[in-house]
Amino acid sequence: xxxxxxxxxxxxxxxxxxxxxxxxxxxxxxxxxxxxxxxxxxxxxxxxxxxxxxxxxxxxxxxxxxxxxxxxxxxxxxxxxxxxxxxxxxxxxxxxxxxxxxxxxxxxxxxxxxxxxxxxxxxxxxxxxxxxxxxxxxxxxxxxxxx
Amino acid sequence: xxxxxxxxxxxxxxxxxxxxxxxxxxxxxxxxxxxxxxxxxxxxxxxxxxxxxxxxxxxxxxxxxxxxxxxxxxxxxxxxxxxxxxxxxxxxxxxxxxxxxxxxxxxxxxxxxxxxxxxxxxxxxxxxxxxxxxxxxx
Numbered sequence: 001x002x003x004x005x006x007x008x009x010x011x012x013x014x015x016x017x018x019x020x021x022x023x024x025x026x027x028x029x030x031x032x033x034x035x036x037x038x039x040x041x042x043x044x045x046x047x048x049x050x051x052x053x054x055x056x057x058x059x060x061x062x063x064x065x066x067x068x069x070x071x072x073x074x075x076x077x078x079x080x081x082x083x084x085x086x087x088x089x090x091x092x093x094x095x096x097x098x099x100x101x102x103x104x105x106x107x108x109x110x111x112x113x114x115x116x117x118x119x120x121x122x123x124x125x126x127x128x129x130x131x132x133x134x135x136x137x138x139x140x141x142x143x144x145x146x147x
Numbered sequence: 148x149x150x151x152x153x154x155x156x157x158x159x160x161x162x163x164x165x166x167x168x169x170x171x172x173x174x175x176x177x178x179x180x181x182x183x184x185x186x187x188x189x190x191x192x193x194x195x196x197x198x199x200x201x202x203x204x205x206x207x208x209x210x211x212x213x214x215x216x217x218x219x220x221x222x223x224x225x226x227x228x229x230x231x232x233x234x235x236x237x238x239x240x241x242x243x244x245x246x247x248x249x250x251x252x253x254x255x256x257x258x259x260x261x262x263x264x265x266x267x268x269x270x271x272x273x274x275x276x277x278x279x280x281x282x283x284x285x
Contacts, residue, residue, distance in 0.1 A: 001172075002172065002173050002194075002197055003196055003197055003200050005168060005169065005172035005173050005197075006169065006173060006175075006197035006198070006200045006201045006204070007200040007201065007203065007204045008165075008168055008204070009165045009166070009168040009169040009172070009177060009201055009204065010165070010200065010201035010202060010203060010204020010205045010207075011165075011204040011205075011207065011208055012161050012162075012164060012165035012168065012204075013161075013162055013165035013166070013177065013179075013201075013204070013205060013249075014204060014205040014206075014207070014208035014209070015158075015161055015208050015212070016157075016158040016159065016160070016161030016162035016163075016164075016165060017158065017162065017205075018158070018208060018209065018212055018219075019154055019157055019158035019161060020154055020155045020157070020158025020159055020161075020162070021151070021154065021155070021158070021219065022158065023219075023221060024219065024220075024221040024222060025221065025222065025223040025224075026221070026222035026223070029278055032271075032274045032275050032277070032278040033275075033278045033279070033282065034275055034279075035279055035282070036282060040152070041151050041152060041155045042155070044152045044155035044156045044159060045155045045156075045158055045159040045162070046159060046252060046253070047156070047159060048155070048156040048157070048158070048159020048160040048162070048163060049159040049160070049162040049163035049166070049252075049253045049257075050159075050163060050253060050256050050257045051159075051160065051163060051257075052159070052160045052161075052162070052163025052164045052166075052167060053163040053166045053167060053170075053253050053254055053257035053258075054163075054257040054258075055163075055167065056163070056164075056166065056167025056168075056170050056171055056257070057170070057257055057258045059167075059171060060170055060171055063171075065174060066170070066171055066172055066173050066174030066175075067171055067172050068172050068173055069173070069174070070173050070174030070175065071174050072170070072174050073170075073174060073175070073176055075258065075260060076260060076262050078262065080261060080262055080265050083243055083244070083245075084244050084245060084262055084265065084266055085244075085265065085266075085269050086243060086244070087239075087240045087241070087242070087243025087244025087245065087266075088240065088244035088246075088251070088265075088266040088267075088269035088270045088273075089240070089244075089269050089270065089272075089273045090236050090239055090240030090243065090244070090273075091236065091237055091240030091241050091243075091244055091247060091270045091273075092240070092269060092270030092271065092272065092273030092274040092277065093236050093240070093273050093274070093277045094232070094233045094234065094235065094236025094237035094238075094240055095233075095236075095237060095248070095270060095274045095277075096273065096274035096275070096276070096277025096278045096281070097229050097232055097233035097236065097277055097281070098223065098224055098229060098230055098233035098234070098237075099223065099224075100223070100233065100234075100237070101179075101180075101237060101241075101247050101248040101249075102179040102180045102183060102237065102241060102247050102248075102249070103179040103205065103247075103248065103249050105237075106179065106183070106202060106205040106206060107205050107206070107208065107209060108209075108221060108223075109206060110206050110207075110208075110209035110210060111209060111218070111221060113221070113223065115223045115224065115225055115230055116223065118227065118230045118231065118234070119223075119230045119231075119233060119234040119237075120234065121234065122230065122231045122232075122233070122234025122235045122238065123234040123235070123237050123238040124183070124187055124238060125234070125235065125238060126234060126235040126236065126237065126238020126239040126240075126242070127180070127183065127184045127187050127238040127239070127241070127242050128187045128238075129235075129238070129239060130238070130239050130242035130243055131184065131187055131188045131189075131242060132188075132189070135239055136243075137243065
């Protein structure tokens with residue numbers, strides 16, 4: 001049942017990205033282009049997604065475990081640290097350069113464009129570089145001091 | 148055809164509901180960079196089948212959707228350096244920052260997580276600055 005849930009979630013997620021046209025990198029760039037011809041579409045997508053996800057969190061809050069097993073994830077206890085901020089800043093630069101983030105990248109791969117394939121290979125290489133510890137935040141920046 | 152903002156809202160509600168299904172059903176956060184990122188690691192995660200099926204779901208929909216609808220035009224840069232730099236930055240940044248537009252942007256913000264709100268404001272800011280810089284340079 002958990003496998004079915006995961007598949008259903010992926011299918012609906014993908015559908016949502018297509019219906020909202022967020023698979024189109026030009027749309028994302030146009031949203032980030034606040035000094036140019038600004039396109040607010042992404043804000044509506046985010047608004048709708050956050051609204052629906054909020055309802056899920058409200059239903060989940062009084063529950064200890066999910067319907068098909070597994071705990072409801074507790075609120076993260078880590079502080080806001082330099083790793084979070086630096087990582088998010090790097091992510092935003094990549095997002096702005098091409099207009100693609102991980103979800104739309106995977107969906108758009110099925111369009112068969114070589115540009116998306118190149119982006120995904122680079123993205124997975126980036127994930128691997130970080131996961132295997134080949135790239136990390138320099139020690140002197142990794143203080144546990146809260147930013 | 149609906150106006151863009153209506154489609155955006157409908158699509159957004161679908162995305163949010165999808166994260167709700169994974170949360171309430173499996174107790175998992177639908178963060179795409181985490182779901183994908185943990186598949187590329189030294190040890191195979193115990194829930195690799197669920198992760199693979201979620202990714203499979205993302206990949207499958209275009210084939211079904213476009214059998215019944217016209218294929219939309221998507222516009223993406225064809226600059227190889229930009230694609231590679233962008234991909235690397237998205238991959239490294241989302242792992243270092245523990246999330247992306249879905250994990251922090253949708254799931255984390257929806258539960259008012261301080262970490263996710265800070266992460267979202269950060270990547271929105273650098274994203275806007277990057278687009279502005281690219282426009283200035285080209």
